[in-house]
Amino acid sequence: MNFLNLEYFLVAAEELNFTRAAKRLYISQQSLSNHIAKLEEYFCAPLFDRSPPLTLTKEGACLVQHAKKMLRAREEAAKEINDIRDFKSGDLTIGCTRLWGRVILPYVLPVYNRLFPNIRLHLLEGTTEEVEASLQHGKVDLGIGYVPSDCSNLTVDIICKEKMVLLVPFPLLEQIYPHNLREIKLALKETSDVTLLKDCPFLIMDSSSSMGAATNNIFRSAGFTPQIVLQSRNVETLLTLCFQGMGCMFCPEVLVAESIFRKNAQPADSLGIYPLFYQEAQRQLSISHLSNKYLSHAAAEFIQLTKERMDMTPFHLSTLP
Numbered sequence: 001m002n003f004l005n006l007e008y009f010l011v012a013a014e015e016l017n018f019t020r021a022a023k024r025l026y027i028s029q030q031s032l033s034n035h036i037a038k039l040e041e042y043f044c045a046p047l048f049d050r051s052p053p054l055t056l057t058k059e060g061a062c063l064v065q066h067a068k069k070m071l072r073a074r075e076e077a078a079k080e081i082n083d084i085r086d087f088k089s090g091d092l093t094i095g096c097t098r099l100w101g102r103v104i105l106p107y108v109l110p111v112y113n114r115l116f117p118n119i120r121l122h123l124l125e126g127t128t129e130e131v132e133a134s135l136q137h138g139k140v141d142l143g144i145g146y147v148p149s150d151c152s153n154l155t156v157d158i159i160c161k162e163k164m165v166l167l168v169p170f171p172l173l174e175q176i177y178p179h180n181l182r183e184i185k186l187a188l189k190e191t192s193d194v195t196l197l198k199d200c201p202f203l204i205m206d207s208s209s210s211m212g213a214a215t216n217n218i219f220r221s222a223g224f225t226p227q228i229v230l231q232s233r234n235v236e237t238l239l240t241l242c243f244q245g246m247g248c249m250f251c252p253e254v255l256v257a258e259s260i261f262r263k264n265a266q267p268a269d270s271l272g273i274y275p276l277f278y279q280e281a282q283r284q285l286s287i288s289h290l291s292n293k294y295l296s297h298a299a300a301e302f303i304q305l306t307k308e309r310m311d312m313t314p315f316h317l318s319t320l321p
Helices: 001-016 018-025 031-041 058-085 096-109 109-116 128-136 170-178 181-191 210-222 235-243 255-263 299-313
Strands: 091-097 120-127 142-146 154-169 199-203 227-231 250-254 271-275 282-290
Touching: 001 018, 001 031, 001 058, 018 031, 031 058, 031 282, 058 227, 091 096, 091 128, 091 299, 096 109, 096 120, 096 142, 096 255, 096 299, 109 120, 109 299, 120 128, 128 282, 142 299, 154 170, 154 235, 154 255, 154 299, 170 271, 181 271, 199 210, 199 250, 199 271, 210 250, 227 235, 227 250, 235 250, 235 255, 250 255, 282 299
Parallel strands: 091 120, 091 142, 199 227
Antiparallel strands: 142 282, 154 250, 154 271, 154 282
16 A cells, blocks of 8 residues: 555545546556555455445545545655755745735735745635635645634634724714714714714624624624614725715724725725724734644744734824824
8 A cells, every 4th residue: 555545546535436536647547446456455345336326335435534634644744854854945825814915914925035935825815714714624824814713723823903993984973963063073082982873874794704793792792783774795895985974884993094094095084983992892813723733934934924023014093194
């Protein structure tokens, strides 16, 4: 038995058709059959029931699970040995949400690439849920985002705390509270009390998203049921609509700051930006990796560099003119 036997067996187990499997492997069907026969001889057990349709035997199903583990172990061993020999070469795959990728990675990747030019970088972008799934299945070496919901098999490094803020378009506020606008604005500045906006429309993230769940928790803590004018899974769409005065909303500070800082999207005198003091408005940003998977020197260096450079991003409300 060798690794090649196992690799060919797994393809055959996936296809459950020797002809398709052989074509996928660019070998003859007879060659594939020989590899399977060697495994069956080694284990003294049939791995496939060859009566149509082709299916795995119980022994074959058992070998599928162990073959995957053995091939992963071989890959991990190769990575670790190569890392010991020369950690300045190799591959690093990073999973990141699009928002955090846009905000964080421009301040980390160019510096990292200058320090380790022979590390081949790969980026997988997606939703928070997609990044977490890719991390759990070993498709990425590092996952950047909110602290994962299941950390039981992960090592988590906290990068920073993300703050959500309350955004209130002043033209909308003037329309709804024409007679006591000054008092409402002053009270918001002093307390950020969401219940002061009970008559205002709100733009909120879909509750299936992590930001939408946090928004719902803020309303729940405030004992306040909002008037929802629109729900979306795209926070940037909601932010643009908020800037246009369609409704109030909660938004990560970093995204608000980026929009104003980079795009000059909103004059300061037409938008109220208020800090939130609810626990649900404070979330931690992290870099995570599988605890049972070898952490390469390249990955460890990336984690350290990211921690060091997080405070260098200009996208904080305190940095705005």
